Amino acid sequence: MSRKTALASSLPLLLLGAGHAYAGTTGNVALTSDYLFRGVSQTNQEPAVQGGVEYAADGGFYVGAWGSSVSWLSDLSTDAAPISSDVELDGYLGYRGKFGDSKLAYDVGALYYWYPGDFPAGFNSADTGEVYFGLSAGLSDTATLAAKYSYAVTDLFGYADSDGSGYLDLSLNWQFTPGWTLNVHGGKQWIENNEAYEYADWKLGVTKAFDNGFSIAAAYTGTDAEKTLYTNAFGNEIAEGRFSLTFAKAF
Template identity: 40%
Template sequence: MHKTLLAVSAALAVTSIPTVALAQASPLSFNVSVTSDYRYRGISQTRLKPAIQGGVDYALPAGFYVGAWASTIKWIEDAGGDAKIEIDLYGGYKGEITKDLSFDVGLLQYIYPGAKTAAWNAAYKDPNTTEAYGALTYGPATVKASVALTDLFGNYDFAGGNSSKGSVYLEASAGLDVGAGITLTPRLGYQKVRNIANASYTDFALTASKDFSGFLVSAGIVGTDANKSFYVPGFAANSTKFLGKTGAVVSVKYSF
């Protein structure tokens, strides 16, 4: 990106990182997907272009789970690095507090193999990032908070010597059954980036999805109020596209 590396990493607004169900027939599950634009917290990771994605989840006894997810990306190359994929490793614990209230806590590691090269923009640190997260779900509604335990995707205030560690992302969403097998999912999020001017923003998405014999087809609108001069591709892309603009995203995911 031009001034920040926050247009990074994992989990599409309409098909985010897969999570493990509290109860499932097999403890091991896989998924593959294609999407018209990989949006992470509303910001495109693929310069508004398609991505191929896939993941694996394993449900351990007593509510514990681990998983891995990967996607093609463009933002690292745009910033002078050499990573063409993002790999996410995560693990956590899920459980029920009451019949209608459940929780999910865990750690998530974003990895960008080969990101730092001689051409990597010196204004940024290592983009590999660790986050801790916690979520509460009541009925169809979920609220979630994620906290960066490292610099957030390489963002660092070199002039002031200030880290973006401790940056927070808050989100609320709901999965609403509107009939005919269609689920409507509104989502609202806020990314607070510590010590980086013009980096914080609000994002939103409204997605409709339906399962067709294991193929989950989703279509939605996603956008942000992010700074339009801040969230643009890196110098190597030779582009001034706003990566957080409001737009349509379509995806197809197959789980097995």
């Protein structure tokens, strides 16, 4: 298989914040109505269970792991070429810091997406390694603007000869009233030697955070991906615009 018809995971634990490096271990668990990554459903528009854990040391170094249920690989399965893979496991490490006493912060690191399972002979592995660099700026005490660029050092999610692909992520998070945050995102996926599959994506959402660590996020996500290229074997347009709802608990 030379391509991935749905792109893998968004990592809540990797979101750029205000730039502070807090020491200690944190984590989260979540249930989402549709696992959308870079605008594309990873679960055939069905719910997913997710969770992760991260350790951050004094000074900015961090390491973590994250996972989710997925179906996009098994959705490619045929009688002639059976595929059994229903989980995504990610590991990452990096360093966060600030430029002096400014409100400008940076985040640099590496991330590996792993899809364990059984695959037919000749299947181009979906496992993917990326390095990334991000900047974030505190526009005010309640608003943060962030940009991150991810660069694939392996083939990107199974696309043939696609190492060197890149993804640009731009986001704005604004806490417009205590506990309520507006989430705005725009992104662009470039895929080396597979230009027909390139696309832009966007998201507009709102998150309600509670004092006990629970949160609820609602969002509308859309893309300009070519519909025929992002329609799976079940006839579902996995990159079409759609609403999603996510319940999460941080600890």
